[in-house]
Amino acid sequence: MKKIALLTLIILLCSVSVAFGYVIGNSNLPLSDYPDFDRYRYKKPTAPYSRNQYDDSRYRTEVENYIQDARNYVEAADNDIERIIEAKQDAIATANEAVEDYNRYVRGY
Known part of the structure; x- marks a missing residue:
């Protein structure tokens, strides 16, 4: 049971x-959590209640800024991925060096 x-x-x-x-x-x-795009820092633009030239222009600017923020977030995430890959490769190389040191020790070199 x-x-x-x-x-x-x-x-x-x-x-x-x-x-x-x-x-x-x-x-x-x-905290085993990668920061989300929308959660804290970035706020998705919402359409204005009224339709006039000023609100249309402001909304367009907000959307353009939001798109640029998304591009920046994705670029930073790509950089983080590269750093993680480099750290993985470094950990593997360091572990391999330890194995090589041990093998040399066992062989008496």
């Missing part, structure tokens, strides 16, 4: 994590 309950709990946690976009496992990110 305990095994079935544990298995059910594991399946439930896995399905919930997939449904909400969570990745199970360790992370080097703070």
Whole structure:
């Protein structure tokens, strides 16, 4: 009975994590969460209530600024991906150096 309950709990946690976009496992990110585009800093423009030249112009400017903010966010995210790839490669190289040091030690070199 305990095994079935544990298995059910594991399946439930896995399905919930997939449904909400969570990745199970360790992370080097703070709070295991990458900042969303819309959540805090950026506010999606909304159409004005009235239609006049001033409001149309203001709305267009807000949308253009929002698009530029999205471009900046994506560029920064791409830079973060590159940093992560570089950090992964560095960790692999460092681990390989440790293995090589150990192998030299075992061989007596």
